[in-house]
Amino acid sequence: MSSLRDLGLSEYEARAYRALLNTGPTTAKELSRASDVPMGRIYDVLNSIEQYNLVRSQTASRPKKYVAVEPSTALDRLLDDKKRELEEKADQYESIVDDLADELDAAEPVEDQFWTAAVGPDETIDLLLERLAAADDHIVMVSADPAPQWDLQAVSKEVNAEVEDALDRGVTVDLLMTRQMVSSLSEEVGRRYRETLQQRDEFDVRTNDDVSGSFNIIDGVEVCIQVPNPLSSGDAFGMIDLKDPEFAANVHEEFVPRWDEADPLEF
Numbered sequence: 134m135s136s137l138r139d140l141g142l143s144e145y146e147a148r149a150y151r152a153l154l155n156t157g158p159t160t161a162k163e164l165s166r167a168s169d170v171p172m173g174r175i176y177d178v179l180n181s182i183e184q185y186n187l188v189r190s191q192t193a194s195r196p197k198k199y200v201a202v203e204p205s206t207a208l209d210r211l212l213d214d215k216k217r218e219l220e221e222k223a224d225q226y227e228s229i230v231d232d233l234a235d236e237l238d239a240a241e242p243v244e245d246q247f248w249t250a251a252v253g254p255d256e257t258i259d260l261l262l263e264r265l266a267a268a269d270d271h272i273v274m275v276s277a278d279p280a281p282q283w284d285l286q287a288v289s290k291e292v293n294a295e296v297e298d299a300l301d302r303g304v305t306v307d308l309l310m311t312r313q314m315v316s317s318l319s320e321e322v323g324r325r326y327r328e329t330l331q332q333r334d335e336f337d338v339r340t341n342d343d344v345s346g347s348f349n350i351i352d353g354v355e356v357c358i359q360v361p362n363p364l365s366s367g368d369a370f371g372m373i374d375l376k377d378p379e380f381a382a383n384v385h386e387e388f389v390p391r392w393d394e395a396d397p398l399e400f
Contacts, residue, residue, distance in 0.1 A: 140212065143181075149182060150187050153188060187211070266299075268352055271352055271353060273385065274308045275308075293325055296308075308339070310340055326338075344391055
C-alpha cells in the first residue's frame, strides 16, 4: 500500500501531517497527543514538514498554531521534490559514468583471441547491438537474408539507431545487402535511411546478390557471424562473436571483391 513514506517522509512526519488534516489548526502539544509523536520530537517534526511546505504556521498566536496544506498541493510538492532529487541523482550518475569511461578506456586493450555466442533471436540482437556500440573505427555489415522469426522493422530501427550513434562517434560504416534483403525492409526504414543515413559521408550502402549469410566486422579485429538454424533453412539460430584479427582480416579479404562489384543502393 502506498504511503507518505514512499514520497520521503519519516514515520513521525507522516503521522503529524495526517493528524493535522483531521485536527485543523492546532498547537504542537495538541498535535503530539493526536499523532502519537512524542512531545520531545514534535517541534523537530513540525519544522521538517514545514520545510517541505506541507504545513503553514500562525506565528502571531500564542501558543503557535499549525495547519496542514491541502493534500493535492502537498502531494504535488512532495512529487516535485522527488523529481528534482531523481534528476540530481541522474546527473550525478552520468558524471560518474563519464569519469569511469575515461578511466576504463585508458586501460590497455586485451589482444588475446576470444569468442562468445548467443542463441535465440533476442539474445542474438542484444549481442549484435552491443558489438556495434563497441566500434571505434570501422564497421562492415553484410546482410543477405531476413530472419523470419524477427520483427524486422523493430530490429532495423534498433540497428539503425546504433549505426547513427557509431557515425556520430566518427566510425565509418559499409553496409552490403542483397536485393531480397532490401525489398524486405519497410517503407519507414527506407524513409529513415533517406533522411538520416544517406546524407552521411561516413556511411555507404551497396547491393550485391553474390553474397550469402550475414556477418559484421568490427574495427578489423572482430567478426559477428549469424548462424543459420540447421533444421530450418532461412531461420537464424544464433550468433558467434569472434575476436581474432587474423580471421577478421581473412573475412574482410573475401568481402572486398564483392563490395567493389556491388551497386550503390538507391531507394
